[in-house]
Amino acid sequence: MSLSVAIRHRLGALSLDVAFEAPDGVTALFGRSGAGKTSVVNAVAGLLRTDGGRIVLNGRVLRDGGAGTDVPIHMRNVGYVFQDARLFPHLTVRLNLLYGAASDRHLGRICDLLGLGDLLSRRPRSLSGGEAQRVAIGRALLSEPELLVMDEPLAALDVARKEEILPYLERLRDEAGLPILYVSHSVEEVARLATTLVLMEDGRVVRAGPAAALFADPALAPIFGPRTAGALFSGRIAAQHEDGLTEVAVSGGSLFLPETLGAPGDPLRVRIEAQDIMLALTRPERVSALNILPAEVTHLHTGQGPGVMVQLRAGDDLLLARITRRSAEALALAPGTACFAVLKSVAVARGAVGRG
Amino acid sequence: MGWLGAEEWAAVALSLKVAVWATILSLPPGIAVALALARGRFWGRGALNVIVHLPLVMPPVVVGYLLLLTFSPVAPVGQALASLGIVFAFRWTGAALAAAVMGFPLMVRAIRLAIEAVDPRLEQAAATLGASRLRVFATVTLPLILPGVLAGAVLAFAKAMGEFGATITFVSNIPGETRTMPSAIYAFLQQPSGDGAAVRLVLVSIGVATAALIASEALARSMARRVSG
Numbered sequence: 001m002s003l004s005v006a007i008r009h010r011l012g013a014l015s016l017d018v019a020f021e022a023p024d025g026v027t028a029l030f031g032r033s034g035a036g037k038t039s040v041v042n043a044v045a046g047l048l049r050t051d052g053g054r055i056v057l058n059g060r061v062l063r064d065g066g067a068g069t070d071v072p073i074h075m076r077n078v079g080y081v082f083q084d085a086r087l088f089p090h091l092t093v094r095l096n097l098l099y100g101a102a103s104d105r106h107l108g109r110i111c112d113l114l115g116l117g118d119l120l121s122r123r124p125r126s127l128s129g130g131e132a133q134r135v136a137i138g139r140a141l142l143s144e145p146e147l148l149v150m151d152e153p154l155a156a157l158d159v160a161r162k163e164e165i166l167p168y169l170e171r172l173r174d175e176a177g178l179p180i181l182y183v184s185h186s187v188e189e190v191a192r193l194a195t196t197l198v199l200m201e202d203g204r205v206v207r208a209g210p211a212a213a214l215f216a217d218p219a220l221a222p223i224f225g226p227r228t229a230g231a232l233f234s235g236r237i238a239a240q241h242e243d244g245l246t247e248v249a250v251s252g253g254s255l256f257l258p259e260t261l262g263a264p265g266d267p268l269r270v271r272i273e274a275q276d277i278m279l280a281l282t283r284p285e286r287v288s289a290l291n292i293l294p295a296e297v298t299h300l301h302t303g304q305g306p307g308v309m310v311q312l313r314a315g316d317d318l319l320l321a322r323i324t325r326r327s328a329e330a331l332a333l334a335p336g337t338a339c340f341a342v343l344k345s346v347a348v349a350r351g352a353v354g355r356g
Numbered sequence: 357m358g359w360l361g362a363e364e365w366a367a368v369a370l371s372l373k374v375a376v377w378a379t380i381l382s383l384p385p386g387i388a389v390a391l392a393l394a395r396g397r398f399w400g401r402g403a404l405n406v407i408v409h410l411p412l413v414m415p416p417v418v419v420g421y422l423l424l425l426t427f428s429p430v431a432p433v434g435q436a437l438a439s440l441g442i443v444f445a446f447r448w449t450g451a452a453l454a455a456a457v458m459g460f461p462l463m464v465r466a467i468r469l470a471i472e473a474v475d476p477r478l479e480q481a482a483a484t485l486g487a488s489r490l491r492v493f494a495t496v497t498l499p500l501i502l503p504g505v506l507a508g509a510v511l512a513f514a515k516a517m518g519e520f521g522a523t524i525t526f527v528s529n530i531p532g533e534t535r536t537m538p539s540a541i542y543a544f545l546q547q548p549s550g551d552g553a554a555v556r557l558v559l560v561s562i563g564v565a566t567a568a569l570i571a572s573e574a575l576a577r578s579m580a581r582r583v584s585g
Contacts, residue, residue, distance in 0.1 A: 045484055046483075046484075047480060047484075072483075073480070073483040073484055074483045074484075074485075074486050074487055074488055074489075074492075075486075076484075077486070078484065079484065079485075080481065080484035082477070082481065084477075086475075086477055086478055086480075086481040088478060088481075088482070088496060089478075089500070090499045090500060099482065099485050099487070099495075100484075100485025100486045100487070139485065140484075140485070143484075143485045143486050
């Protein structure tokens, strides 16, 4: 199962020239507003007829500018979840859900997955933003698409509603077994959900690849933003402690995080912001920070400001630390330097911890 | 309705028949033309808009005369239709045609406004769920514009009930065949003893118009509630 996109399109001041492959899992198109992300997914869904290029989904040509192929929207079998839920106002939730479904065979399963059971007889107008968006996701899934496209599905929601929906999206990624093309300009969302990342700027792809590798690349930190850049750790819950901390086993040791729901053995992914990591050449003693991981410097990236982005290897995981150039010089950090990465448990926000 | 004379009752019944047929038969073309004007991007759209609206601004007698020129038994179109068994001139069917033509712009305007108020992004969403254009229209667009369609139908019906100038010019004022309520009122007013009958028909006119308005308001409200959830 895969999607292959190579399109060219002129749209006002923006000239779109994009090529990437989206394998199974969540492929996130990440970039600033106006980078052309929505145009790309609209082209995939057939809402935008590109000037040229080729879009192939599971071997089926959806658009081929050269051959003049342009499969109409309703024949593409691409589900679309819009930023505004776009539920049909004259239909109940149940009828909205079943609009594109061949039968109500899967209705129960989708309602369980998205927690929609109690909403079925309601009207769209009476739903909260988060509920409406979950119904929109269910409606798209019930049309049994080959690919699910989501255009900033959480952008219109407040933080609490986002946190309400993100776990459903993680389950979707891990259980629904269908590729998802996910547009977002939020580092938090992308870090939680993406398995593959496509970084876009001004209508072009800057980099594309596995999410963990791109998040750990110090040269890409400016794209994620110096304050929000940070690598992804993957681990498993080792124990839930009585003082409200969750112990997570990672390849380089163990981390103590603020309480995270889950049973021992459950996989987690944790984004640790580069600015929250402190480096020490000797193991610090008598400090309040609970997490001290032995690591080795693998790469230093100096930008224009006073900061340096340091990439480290702790066990099999790569992490990023953002320190000042002055500190890097004082510690004489260079690739190969052995050091300790220090992290305060409380620095890890609840939203930065997701299902692995 | 014992208080209405046979002749008066005939006029009321004929008016209702003419208005119902005029309204029902102009609904499909009314929706089609409103769609074309609201959504279509084709050459001649401006001209279509002008033609549809002409009956609204032309003197009704002119419309009636043009209908007569087109559909009289000696005109080519009238002859062709007559050979198919369809005759309009001096028949109640002609009264219905005249009423339909005069009410058409009102109907199209109301439906067009409703179509322009439909969010095309909902139709896009329906298409991404696998619905063909026809299904999108039947299951999303049409239900959403239903209040507007109803409003247009009521306007057209009211116009048909009151149409006089085009009707009397096109199909004359034949008792039992083309003498609708307005024509009957006009005829009674020409007779020295006709005042009583005229007043009774005027009362019926007011009653029918009021009932139609109240019914349409109630229907439109309930539909608007249903449509907006």
